[in-house]
Amino acid sequence: MALVHFENYIWKYTQTEVPALKGINLEIEEGTFVGIIGPNGAGKTTLAYSINGLIPNQYYGVRKGHVYVMGKETEDYRPDELTKIVGIVFSDPESQFTAMTVEDEVVFGMENIGLSVDEIQERLEWVVPLTKISPLMDKPPYEVSGGQKARVALASVLAMTPQILVLDEPTSMLDPISRKQVFDVLAQLKQEQHSTIIVIEHSLENLIPLADRMVLLYEGEVALVDDTEPFFEQMDFLLKRDVFPPGAIRFFYELLKGGYYQGELPLTLDEAAARLRTLMESRRR
Amino acid sequence: MIVSEQAPYIQVENLVYQYPDGTVALHGIDLAIHHGDFIALIGQNGSGKTTLSKCLNGLFKPTQGRVVVDSLDTRTTSITQMAKRVGYVFQNPDHQLFNSNVWDEIAYGPRNIQLPEEEVKARVEEAIRVVGLEERYLEQHPFFLTKGLRQRVAIGSILALRPKVIIVDEPTTGQDIKQSLEIMDFLANLHRERGHIIIVITHDMPIVARYAKRTVVLGMGEILADGPTREVFAQPDVLAKTFVEPPQITQLAQVCVDLGFDPGTMTVEEMIVRFRELVS
Amino acid sequence: MNKTLLGYVPEESPIYDVHPFVRVFFLFVVSLFPMIIAAPEWNALLVVLVIILMRYSRINLATLKFYVPVAVSMGSLILFSYTVFAGNHPEFIELVRFLGIRIYYERIVEATVVYFRIVPMIFITVYFLSSSRERDIIVAMRSVRIPFAITYLVAMALRAAGMVLQDFSIVRQAEKARGFDPAGKSIAYKLRQFVMYIIPLFALALRRADEFSNALVARGYSFTGLLRNPKRADYVLTHYHFRTHDLVIIIVLAVMLVALLVLRYGFGLLTLEGSLTEALLRSILL
16 A cells, blocks of 8 residues: 555645645555655655645645545644654754753653653663664763764654654765664664655665665656666666766666666665676676 | 975974863874865864864964964964965854845955955955855845855855965755755866865765865874875775775775776776776 | 763762752752851851862862852952942941042941852852753753643753854854954954854754754644643653652751751841951951
8 A cells, every 4th residue: 555645746835936846646655665866956855744744734835636644635634643653854963852861852752642651661672772872862962973863863753653754864964974874774674674764865875775766856846756776777867857876876877878788777886896797707708 | 186386385283182171183183285275174073174174274273283374373373364364164154144134244254354345345246256146145134045055155255355275164065966066166166267275074975086186084183194086095994994985986996906997986987988998 | 071051060979869859959948048147157168068069979179160250250340349339328437448439348348248148159059050960950840740841941942052052152163264353352342243143043043943843843742732631751750769868858958948047037146247257357457
């Protein structure tokens, strides 16, 4: 079943002239890891906020079409209901850290949805090791680095066990190590929980190995949507829309175009290295 | 490598910097920055990149050692004198926008260094032209501009001081590819056409590969590598000490070095060329 | 040492075994002592006791040196205002005339009393700030069942204050990078330029406010929901328990407060008249 379903969805913020989203048709299946990419201003954040109800509840604008989450229109949910189903992690680690210690932060959401002390304890025992934040629990925000804050934000949202996890550029403000750490958690989630995860990202290197489906948003419309490997076979199309895939994939695309290589595009560095090796050895024979 | 006949514009000698709470951020840095340099300063968070760059313009004074900019020692030179020589563009434009309209914002620097008002006007107009700000933005409050425009206003405000060196702290973080290339092309233009020395602090390795002639790698308060970008990228074990990885294409070449690829490969095009050579 | 918003706290300390509420109670109750005690020598003794308490709590006394300039300038200000600006009474004893201003004995004595009332209060506050983290204030409030909306407001204020302090230092650096050099300029200049700080700090706060409120919503925090659902599992409180020694301390402090009140207003002790300080000043100045 499509957990999230956009049907001719249009959203225009009150203060802009042009709609941010101009008719989105998109389905997201349960248990898939979806990557959403596109230039800044394409409407990715608007799309994310439309899934968890921040749009239209917190923002003023004109809404047309439908957004169904688990079969029901987002407008028809009570705000707190939708929050329990769709969790969202934002891009600025600083401003989404609202409490005075890490533990308070992770527990805050759980207290808000009315969990008991025992339930909270249980969930902490799962979420804290997963996001590797045990040594940080008593620390105040100014002793926690950006990357650590991002993991705390992830932990706080995961602790509420939403069915759908949306991450809006969770690592764009982070350094490469912290970025990897966040994606490691996502990889573990994907493997262990088969969660439905939607990630908006610019860091394609980390996103591509995990994504089952890729969506390109361009100027408020879905310009391309497909499973990851066929998605990147449309390389020329992507490049024209200011998408810059990682070097290894681009390299193999050039090989494909030049007739040197047949087959699927490698999605990770290791795959690329292995296939290059095989390719060159076969050439030498 | 730029071989300059002139003496270095900035000379850093055995620089040690210790924060008030006791942590030593820099453990004896020796560095020479020459006319014509376009440097990328890379390294993990906490390696000392920001601390080092703030020592270069006198914001931080050395605990030991010295930093000499255009023959002036930062320990004994006033902030105003330093600002005329080394400009610093902070990562978040919001931290450095102090006025209620763009024109006054760009004029802020020249006014601080006590220039006569006609000179201020000339400098502001020049800066506006160089960064390409349209007329309609001049009366607006910087707060309401888009991030890209705010960044340009911030750079324009620094340019109005006409510093020789411009240090830019993470210009591409949070930007998409097109925006990143725009800002970097702009900096490259400043370097090429107007002779500024550019120092970019960044994590974005493909950007480093494309724009920086020289790369300085910092790790735990020390310089781990300093040289032409190609040579620096060809040392992945050194980079790994400060948790930096070269761009993916470089990594691919390095893993396949035994097949004949160059460990300093910086672009896909180079890799394709080498591939064709190897298979024919 | 661990850093807090306003100072440093020790890594380990016996004071951490005391429930945060009791520490807040201590702050408020003991701060009342100098208001009751007038005789400066007893207030001075109180300061010594607080210092001993600090040592016992493993507070690094070196951090106190930050407060010395405050103490000195404040003392001078008090002395100055009492001697120069306070009026006079026909029965006052004039000590000396300085540049046309008459300095009276009684005023100096008064200034001394006031100064020695304020100093222990400063020390008690410093003691509190050097032994408590921000979270302790929140826990103290929650443990006495202050409504969540209020405690959360305080928590958010603390968090916002922390962010402002972080931003502030960067804004200062950005100003310097634009050639703004406050060294050697008049106070008027500095004050005018101080307004410059406000704009970026506001801009940063406003930009964060949007994402901050989104984050609150995403964590299920809705302002109406709170009133409907008063039963919150106060998870953090499960780490803190009231123990015997907490109760003992509260009782002892309350008793001390009452005792002081009785001594002062019942028996007329601890006042200026007949105090050692008064005798000392009398012998020096008259």
